[in-house]
Amino acid sequence: MSAEATVPEVKPNYLTADHGLKSWLLTLDHKRIGLLYLLGVSFFFLLGGIFAMLIRLELLTPAGDMVQPDTYNRLFTMHGVMMIFFFLIPAIPGILGNFLIPIQIGAKDLAFPKLNLLSWYLFMAGGLATFGAIVTGGLDTGWTFYTPYSSTFSTTAVIPVGLGIFVNGFSGILTGLNFMVTIHRMRAPGMTWFRLPLFVWSHYATSLIQVLGTPVLAITLVLLVLERAFHIGVFDPTRGGDPVLFQHLFWFYSHPAVYIMILPSMAVISELIAAFSRKRIFGYHFVAFSSIAIAVLGFLVWGHHLFVSSQSVYAGTVFSLLTMLVAIPSAVKVFNWSFTLYQGAVSLHTPMLYALGFIGLFMIGGLTGVFLGTLGFDVHVHDTYFVVAHFHYVMVGGTIMGYLGGLHFWWPKITGRMYSEFWSRMSALLVFVGFNLTFFPQFLLGYMGMPRRYHAYPEEWQVLNVLSTAGASVLALGFLLPVAYFFWSLKFGAVAGRNPWGARGLEWETDSPPPTLNFDQAPVVDHEAYNYADDAATPGMKPLSAH
Amino acid sequence: MSSLHVVSVKTYVAIFLALMVLTAITVAVAFVDLGPLNNIVMLGIAIAKATLVVLIFMHVRYSTRLIPLIAAGSFFWLLILFGITISDYLTRGWLGAGTPWGH
Amino acid sequence: MSTAHPAALAHQFESLEQQKESATLGMWLFLAQEILFFGGLFMAYLLYRWRDPQAFAAGSHELDITLGLINTVILIASSLTMALAVHSAQLSRTKALVRWLVATGVLGTAFLVIKYFEYSAKWEHHLVPGPGFHFPEAAIGGRAEIFFSLYFAMTGMHALHMVVGLGLLGWLLVPAMKGKFNAEYHNPIECFGLYWHFVDIVWIFLFPLLYLIGRHYHGAT
Incomplete structure (x- = not known):
């Protein structure tokens, strides 16, 4: 890290306050734990990315000529498991949520710092257990673990991966619990609920899902492991069990889990749109409550994953209708962001490029979600690349755009340094173009009927598959570029100062990087969030100048 | 309080x-x-x-009021899980196709 | 930093009041997740019992209601002793606190010992799910296996929570004996009490759902 404590008169910050490996591995500082998450999440993202590239390489040609079918099954399973459980779910809450929530509400730390550190260790333990299972043979059930294949027939590492995800689940539960208690009990004087940044509101909604949804996945995985190991046949049809119950329990968590991924990203986007439009978020209250509405409605729609199972048609119809409801709070957000841009002083710095990219991609992902929520249409394209493209637009186009946008926005706060504006804009462009090139052809492929999870396909689909693989390469470049200029910035980047963006919020009123206890003086809040109209509110605010 | x-x-x-x-x-x-x-x-x-x-x-x-809200809320969430899942099984026979367990 | 900074106050909090409220809220959120955790098991119970009520009644008939009842009384009594332990901590009565904690631990251990005898009886009667499962009543046969799968999963998960609880109890006993808990600061005791009562509540539902539904069962018709 950028430990440059050589100049004696420099005030210590959270990075320089303490030294040595032990000071990191045993730290209770939420900001350092956020950086620990950055480390772990990046590692698992790299793994998941390697699996993705291998999948795309195999699909470059119609014949299944690069890997064996069994290997291919393992590749897409491990890609899904790594990306979903160890990248998409923990990335934004673990890194940015951890770093920012206490600062944004004016607290010294999260309510339970030791629990926070434990969460990171559980996350790493779960991730490494899963990683170990990959090295020793992998898993081939798909990330969904559907029974009875996973419980009875698969010969791969179901139990180690199941336990890894179980352990990681408790990391998420404890993080969510910690955030909720912190937001309830640790707000600075004057920081009322409706003065909270929308970042905090959205993370509150995320935490709600973590606490109420994740345990159901946990017990489901326990039952799966019991069934495999001890013949406690709760899902085994030969013992009177019902495999579809597994799907119900699994999706009771795993559908809301999509909102665990997207809500923190929306949290970031609200901050970015406000900061780079120089306006208070239009309809603040609506955006705040739409997060809660998404969290609650998200629990009522899981059956749309079961449209082609033995689920009753009546239940399917109700699930289909309920699914449409989620579009309402999602649209509220998109409309309100758009209205915030309207007549705002919009500037296109790198974080804002990601924010605008998010809106575009999330619109496509969300609207195709409405297609898929429609019972009849879903039966037509179920388990095709249409579904694959849809959820990548939501989860990659949504979550990763928010994640990268947030990382670029708060990087100066986290490290105290600025990165190269030119290269970061280039990478934002590469990610956007690469992403669309990868996944848009998959909508077409899926609509034409290409099923997911096969390593070979008819020749007439090759052009679109080649485009997709080419896009994946561009995307990979777009992800690697930031690694280079972020590292570069640590040593050579311009010193950022407290508030390089002229943004509002308590995190911009403290040093960059912040001191260990976040503020030199306990903050008292007497104004709403995003008070951009009130120019005197942030002393020392610089106008956005041309870089 | x-x-x-x-x-x-x-x-x-x-x-x-x-x-x-x-x-x-x-x-x-x-x-x-x-x-x-x-x-x-x-x-x-x-x-x-x-x-x-x-x-x-x-x-x-x-x-404080928050605690009963959490207790009641989590039981309510349980009812969502029970209610929606069982409503699937209860309505499967409605089309007259029959189910393996004869309901 | 404020002038008076009590030793029990962690650095991130402003006051003991804030610390206590945070701890209680955190514990309740943890219990909320526990409710959903056990909820998955109850969901499976609900579905399978609705599908085959007769097999469940027959399976339940094989359970030992006397031991189940004794365990119910023991566990509720341990909830009482736990409540009294918290009560003693609130009044800074160290000796009484230790006494009630030990009583809770003894009752909890007794519960597990009885559970052990129940489990081994099921093992001897071939009522453990798996290849060796054999149900005495031929008309029910393998249909009862799912009941015993759930019986072991639910009571096993409950027993695991008891074991964890006893571990935590032992861990709290040391500072309790040293007099670390008093009217001002007893969050760990209070939170542990919440956990213990929760485990009691799970049993309050498990007992009727597993042991009582087969009491007036007179064989398959």
Whole structure:
């Protein structure tokens, strides 16, 4: 890290306050734990990315000529498991949520710092257990673990991966619990609920899902492991069990889990749109409550994953209708962001490029979600690349755009340094173009009927598959570029100062990087969030100048 | 609110005795065949017992409003899980196709 | 930093009041997740019992209601002793606190010992799910296996929570004996009490759902 404590008169910050490996591995500082998450999440993202590239390489040609079918099954399973459980779910809450929530509400730390550190260790333990299972043979059930294949027939590492995800689940539960208690009990004087940044509101909604949804996945995985190991046949049809119950329990968590991924990203986007439009978020209250509405409605729609199972048609119809409801709070957000841009002083710095990219991609992902929520249409394209493209637009186009946008926005706060504006804009462009090139052809492929999870396909689909693989390469470049200029910035980047963006919020009123206890003086809040109209509110605010 | 509400020993013992009486009733009723009413009595008594434990032993009666909200909210979430899942199984036979377990 | 900074106050909090409220809220959120955790098991119970009520009644008939009842009384009594332990901590009565904690631990251990005898009886009677499962009543046969799968999963998960609880109890006993807990600061005791009562509540539902539904069962018709 950028430990440059050589100049004696420099005030210590959270990075320089303490030294040595032990000071990191045993730290209770939420900001350092956020950086620990950055480390772990990046590692698992790299793994998941390697699996993705291998999948795309195999699909470059119609014949299944690069890997064996069994290997291919393992590749897409491990890609899904790594990306979903160890990248998409923990990335934004673990890194940015951890770093920012206490600062944004004016607290010294999260309510339970030791629990926070434990969460990171559980996350790493779960991730490494899963990683170990990959090295020793992998898993081939798909990330969904559907029974009875996973419980009875698969010969791969179901139990180690199941336990890894179980352990990681408790990391998420404890993080969510910690955030909720912190937001309830640790707000600075004057920081009322409706003065909270929308970042905090959205993370509150995320935490709600973590606490109420994740345990159901946990017990489901326990039952799966019991069934495999001890013949406690709760899902085994030969013992009177019902495999579809597994799907119900699994999706009771795993559908809301999509909102665990997207809500923190929306949290970031609200901050970015406000900061780079120089306006208070239009309809603040609506955006705040739409997060809660998404969290609650998200629990009522899981059956749309079961449209082609033995689920009753009546239940399917109700699930289909309920699914449409989620579009309402999602649209509220998109409309309100758009209205915030309207007549705002919009500037296109790198974080804002990601924010605008998010809106575009999330619109496509969300609207195709409405297609898929429609019972009849879903039966037509179920388990095709249409579904694959849809959820990548939501989860990659949504979550990763928010994640990268947030990382670029708060990087100066986290490290105290600025990165190269030119290269970061280039990478934002590469990610956007690469992403669309990868996944848009998959909508077409899926609509034409290409099923997911096969390593070979008819020749007439090759052009679109080649485009997709080419896009994946561009995307990979777009992800690697930031690694280079972020590292570069640590040593050579311009010193950022407290508030390089002229943004509002308590995190911009403290040093960059912040001191260990976040503020030199306990903050008292007497104004709403995003008070951009009130120019005197942030002393020392610089106008956005041309870089 | 007061952060330290001390409940008297007498109250605790009274609640314990009430729980014992309810346990005795539920066991006694279990030996009588009341048809579907057995389940209702059994679950009603279990819920009553749980409520006593939550309100007095777990001090929810004396806590801030947020705590009962969380307790009730998580039970409500459980009902979402139960209600929606079982509504699938209950409606499967409606098309007359029949199900493996004959409902 | 404020002038008076009590030793029990962690650095991130402003006051003991805030610390206590945070701890209680955190514990309740943890219990909310526990409710959903056990909820998955209850969901499976609900579905399978609705599908085959007769097999469940027959399976339940094989359980030992006397031991189940004794365990119910023991566990509720342990909730009482736990409540009294918290009560003693609130009044800074160290000796009484230790006494009630030990009583809770003894009752909890007794519960597990009885559970052990129940489990081994099921093992001897071939009622453990798996290849060796054999149900005495031929008309029910393998249909009862799912009941015993759930019986072991639910009571096993409950027993695991008891074991964890006893571990935590032992861990709290040391500072309790040293007099670390008093009217001002007893969050760990209070939170542990919440956990213990929760485990009691799970049993309050498990007992009727597993042991009582087969009491007036007179064989398959």
